[in-house]
Amino acid sequence: MKIELATIQEYESVIAFYDDVTARTPEMAVYARWSKGKHPTEEGIRAYIDEGSMYVYKEGGEIIAAMAVTMYQGEDYHAIEWNQQVADNKVAVIHILAVSPGKQGEGIGSKMIREAIHLAKANGMQAIRLDALASNSPAHKLYERLGFEYRGQQHLYAENTGWTDFYYFELKQ
Secondary structure, three states: OOOEEOOHHHHHHHHHHHHHHHHHOOOOOOOOOOEOOOEOOHHHHHHHHHOOOEEEEEEOOEEEEEEEEEOOOOHHHOOOOOOOOOOHHHEEEEEEEEEOHHHOOOOHHHHHHHHHHHHHHHOOOOEEEEEEEOOOHHHHHHHHHOOEEEEEEEEEEEOOOEEEEEEEEEEOO
């Protein structure tokens, strides 16, 4: 598997990919609760592309998986008791991982996370973290299977969910 950095020329294709995933993923309303226009947002995707954090995986020129991998963590990660305390700019965080509905269940999500881990290590990151809605049990199982450990939760507000619980995970070192 080879992921590529998304370019600004691919912006519309990336938006269309996320809109398709949001519309056609079974149980989206239960697990991730993504909603077109609310999460992921066009502005957020544009920001990830502009900062060089958006990655795509293509087959036959078509995006079949995407994610953002930032080489920093935000303040919302400060409240969690992590295994290791490191500076925000030494933490890679995986965001908005998605696989095309027609390709789900083929191990692509696992491969994307492994690629994110490789990217983080290649960039000298000292920790790799992510978060997911508390209701997203399929994602929790995937993360734990790939070596991530549950580290805590927060009750936060998000445009697509309102007030809800988020679980935080950290790759075991």
